Amino acid sequence: MEQTKSTNIILFSGDYDKAMAAFIIANGAAAYDHDVTIFATFWGLNAFRKDEKMTLPKGKMEKMFGRMMPRGxxxxxxxxxNFGGMGPKMIKKVMKKHQAMPLADLMEMAKEQDIKLVACTMTMDLLGLQKEELIDGIEYGGVAAYLAEAEDGNVNLFI
Amino acid sequence: MEQTKSTNIILFSGDYDKAMAAFIIANGAAAYDHDVTIFATFWGLNAFRKDEKMTLPKGKMEKMFGRMMPRGxxxxxxxxxNFGGMGPKMIKKVMKKHQAMPLADLMEMAKEQDIKLVACTMTMDLLGLQKEELIDGIEYGGVAAYLAEAEDGNVNLFI
Amino acid sequence: MEQTKSTNIILFSGDYDKAMAAFIIANGAAAYDHDVTIFATFWGLNAFRKDEKMTLPKGKMEKMFGRMMPRGxxxxxxxxxNFGGMGPKMIKKVMKKHQAMPLADLMEMAKEQDIKLVACTMTMDLLGLQKEELIDGIEYGGVAAYLAEAEDGNVNLFI
Structure with a gap:
């Protein structure tokens, strides 16, 4: 019996277009029956943030990071x-026209396809992000969790 | 008989230096008898653009993207x-001095070594790029084409 | 007997946070008994620079690059x-608070764990960096050295 293939993506970037690429590849791999995991670390964690504003007990620095980083x-x-935010609006307009899925929908599809979404706990600490601020249905882990998957992976990417 | 090894590079970036790195690795891998494919997506597609200006039937948004993105x-x-364009000039001057190949020559060498160049059709749509605007001798495909190669690949990189 | 697994990271980026990610993954993989190599190329070479100022025989262009690129x-x-340099200060302050290792310590740990650090000679030439300017205990190589390791690697990343 053939072994299940696996795709493991580290999402380091907090850019909309790079996150789109990550989720398009992930969804494609899941459609090809790969076991797929996306490990969000550093700015990639912003993709996992809820969009509402929250008041959580945080240090001054962590509050500042929280305010400055995009919520979701x-x-x-x-x-x-990017043109100070005009770029994403343009891209989204063109995406709508071409019936391409926005990132939020690509993430929804990822969950439906049982793609494992893992938030890097070490960088959550650094950026002062708490579990309450992140979307539901994700797991938490560190570099050990990543390596356990990736060392037998077929497609390993750092995005 | 040993199986042919394979190197599969997703070129997402539209930066000259990152594209250079992609083509240097690709040409090296081809010299080591790997099957090599470069999948250009998003801004990486700019490396595949012809340098002449074209008048093609396009929407307003697509025309704007076309004007703002580098041609080739x-x-x-x-x-x-980058220093507003001074950086590339400096790098190219130093490259000439050290007899390093400019990107256009690295791409020419890639074609001579039968490296497969694939343009991502989904992001061509998004950025409004048409086949007429892209260089000859490339193929067209999507995430499925990428995964078919990469899932058995040896060196898979996202650049 | 099971074969030793291997992790091979191309460090292209000269960003503090990306270099941190590279060394965290590398140290993790070494702890899991992988053979680990970090190939620094282009701006990633800055992580290998000594922090002192040096007077070396160089061309005008190479001197300029040397002055403008970060030393170490x-x-x-x-x-x-980044906020013109404020960002790294903030991150380092938070890292200290959370007892996370600064990059210099992560690099020290990498050496102690016998992670191979390789400087790309071709891009050293381009950026005018000489061996005297780089830290001790590293090796020198090109794309061939990278491919020799990566083509049998388990986790290959471009950062």
Whole structure:
């Protein structure tokens, strides 16, 4: 019997377009019956943030990071031609026209396809992000969790 | 008989230096008898653009993207120390001095070594890029084409 | 007998946070008994620079690059929220509070764990970096050295 293939993506970037690429590849791999995991670390964690504002007990620094970082996938900027936020609006308009899925929908599809979403606990600490601020249905882990999957993976990407 | 090894690079970035890295690795892998594919997606597609200006039937948004994105490899900026376009000039001057190949030559070499160049059709749609605007000798595909190669690949990179 | 697994990271980026991610993954993999190599190329070479100022025989262009690029890991900026150098200070303050290792310590640990650090000679030439300027205990190689390791690697990442 053939072994199940696996795709493991580290989502480091907090850019809308890079997160889109990550979730398009992930959803494609899941459709091909891969076991798929997306490990969000550093700015990639912003894709996992809830969009509402929250008051949580935090240090001054952590509060500042929290205020400055985008709350959730649809608030993220582009890696290129961002134009102070105009770029994402343009891209989303073109996406709608071409019936491409926005990032939020790609993430919903990922959950439906049982793609494992893991938030990196070490960088959550650094950026002062707490579990209450992140979307439901995700897991928590560190570099050990990543390596356990990736060392037998077929497609390992850092995005 | 040993199986042919394979290297599969997703070129997401539209930066001159990152595209150089992609093509240097690709050409190296081809020299080591790997089957090599470069999948250009999002801004990476700019490396595959022809350098002439074209008038094609396009929507307003797509025209704007077309005007703002660099036409071809040699027009791309640097990921770092771009200095409004001065950086690429400096790098190219130093490259010439050290007899390093400019990106256009690395791409030519890639074609001669039968490296498969694939343009991502989904992001061509998004950015409003049409086949007429892209260089000859490339193929067209989506995430399925990528995964078919990468799932048995040896060196899979996202650049 | 099971074969030793291997992790091979190309460190292209000169960003503090990306270099941190590279060394955290590398140290993790070494702890899991992987053979680990970090190949620094382009801006990633800055992480390998000594922090002292040096007077070396160099061309004008190479001198300029040398002056403008950060001297060593702790001088590097962030890929996101850099705020003209304020971002790295903030991150380091939070890291200290959470007892996370700064990049310089992660690099020290990498050496202690026998992680191979390789500087890309081709891009050293381009950026005018000489061996005297780089930290001790590293090796020198090109794309061939990278491929020799990566083509049998388990976790290959481009950061």
């Amino acid at each position: 996938a649809e608030k993220m900027g582009l890696s290129n031609m | 490899a040699e027009k791309m900026g640097l990921s770092n120390m | 890991a702790e001088k590097m900026g962030l890929s996101n929220m």
